[in-house]
Amino acid sequence: MTAQTRTPRKKQNAAARISPVTAAGRTVEDGERLIDFYRRMVLIRRFEERAARGYTQALIGGYCHLNLGEEAAVVGLLSALQPTDYLFTNYREHGYAITRGIDPNRVMAELYGRVDGVSKGWGGSMHMFDIDKRMLGGYGIVGGQIPLATGVALAIDYRGGHEVVLCTMGDGTTNIGAFHESLNIAALWNLPIVYVIINNGLGMGTTVEKSSAEPELYKRGSAYRMASERVDGLDPVAVAEAAGRAIDSARSGKPFLLEVVTERLRGHSVVDPAKYRSAEEVAELKENDPVQTFGARLVDEGLLDADSLAKIDEQATARVAEAAAFAEASAFPDVSTLFDYTYATPVPNDSRRLPGQPLFEPAPIPEQGAAR
Ligand SMILES: Cc1ncc(C[n+]2csc(CCOP(=O)(O)OP(=O)(O)O)c2C)c(N)n1
Numbered sequence: 001m002t003a004q005t006r007t008p009r010k011k012q013n014a015a016a017r018i019s020p021v022t023a024a025g026r027t028v029e030d031g032e033r034l035i036d037f038y039r040r041m042v043l044i045r046r047f048e049e050r051a052a053r054g055y056t057q058a059l060i061g062g063y064c065h066l067n068l069g070e071e072a073a074v075v076g077l078l079s080a081l082q083p084t085d086y087l088f089t090n091y092r093e094h095g096y097a098i099t100r101g102i103d104p105n106r107v108m109a110e111l112y113g114r115v116d117g118v119s120k121g122w123g124g125s126m127h128m129f130d131i132d133k134r135m136l137g138g139y140g141i142v143g144g145q146i147p148l149a150t151g152v153a154l155a156i157d158y159r160g161g162h163e164v165v166l167c168t169m170g171d172g173t174t175n176i177g178a179f180h181e182s183l184n185i186a187a188l189w190n191l192p193i194v195y196v197i198i199n200n201g202l203g204m205g206t207t208v209e210k211s212s213a214e215p216e217l218y219k220r221g222s223a224y225r226m227a228s229e230r231v232d233g234l235d236p237v238a239v240a241e242a243a244g245r246a247i248d249s250a251r252s253g254k255p256f257l258l259e260v261v262t263e264r265l266r267g268h269s270v271v272d273p274a275k276y277r278s279a280e281e282v283a284e285l286k287e288n289d290p291v292q293t294f295g296a297r298l299v300d301e302g303l304l305d306a307d308s309l310a311k312i313d314e315q316a317t318a319r320v321a322e323a324a325a326f327a328e329a330s331a332f333p334d335v336s337t338l339f340d341y342t343y344a345t346p347v348p349n350d351s352r353r354l355p356g357q358p359l360f361e362p363a364p365i366p367e368q369g370a371a372r
Pocket residue numbers: 092140141142169170171172173174200202203204264268
């Protein structure tokens with residue numbers, strides 16, 4: 001186990017926290033990669049801001065949880081994953097979907113509940129699923145993804161495949177039984193899986209320190225003799241490197257627990273004003289904003305200047321506007337398709353009732369004098 005020095009909620013100087021990449025030790029490809037990280041982070045940022053706006057305009061319904069503040073974590077993690085690997089996330093997933101390569105138009109259309117959405121408009125914000133990109137959800141039940149992801153890792157192992165499963169979850173999720181059951185079985189059976197704790201310091205309004213007896217969450221791996229590591233989730237390069245190590249370990253049959261210490265810039269969901277946060281904490285969040293600090297770092301290193309930063313921002317804003325226009329133009333799914341994707345195969349006794357129809361057809365009334 002290795003620990004980063006960063007203490008989750010401690011005020012720090014953002015520039016000092018980010019590890020320097022010296023110009024001397026960097027190739028052109030490295031530079032391009034860093035700029036690509038930044039572009040992807042800005043796209044998530046603008047997408048999520050647009051989603052928040054769409055929600056307040058009642059264009060998006062249901063629950064809606066944003067990746068604002070977690071951009072570096074998402075981009076760093078997914079950069080280490082092969083297209084053939086599998087990804088599971090929780091309900092805070094829009095950024096993962098876009099970064100995994102799902103067309104932002106389809107992601108936005110899913111938020112709008114439209115037929116061109118990733119899940120044909122029936123899943124919404126929390127249930128995006130794309131088999132081609134091997135993104136297997138999107139789960140609204142806290143920890144619901146963990147046993148399923150472990151099962152996929154078992155299937156890979158059983159078939160002798162070389163793919164890896166990356167399963168993300170929040171800090172609050174590490175106190176449910178399924179977390180411990182899954183880590184135990186994965187360690188016992190050497191399954192090819194990386195469990196990632198996105199530690200944003202909060203489960204809704206409750207801090208990690210108030211909910212976890214061991215707040216250094218990566219240490220939980222030791223209960224299962226599972227290799228584990230904590231990394232600064234505001235630095236996409238550090239996350240990418242740690243994810244690479246974790247995925248290599250899983251691919252060689254040693255499951256891994258990676259704790260990514262990050263921030264949630266706004267409330268739990270778009271309707272949460274987060275009044276439980278102090279003004280000082282909010283100011284600190286702004287100071288550590290990963291998109292700002294990473295952009296500033298690329299400028300410091302001479303990879304970008306103010307004009308190129310502005311251009312990347314404009315491109316992301318335009319791309320997201322296109323996604324929103326696409327979503328608005330897409331039709332709502334027909335109610336007759338409501339049950340079409342409930343089961344993978346036809347279920348003979350599935351009554352396919354539609355809303356408003358009675359639960360059971362009334363039993364026929366026997367005729368007077370008829371035998372019973
Ligand atoms: C089984 C279950 N219990 C409770 C909830 C309500 N709930 C939704 S999100 C959440 C907090 C989870 O926090 P964390 O795991 O840290 O993830 P984050 O939201 O911070 O990304 C809770 C309690 C739920 N969806 N499912």
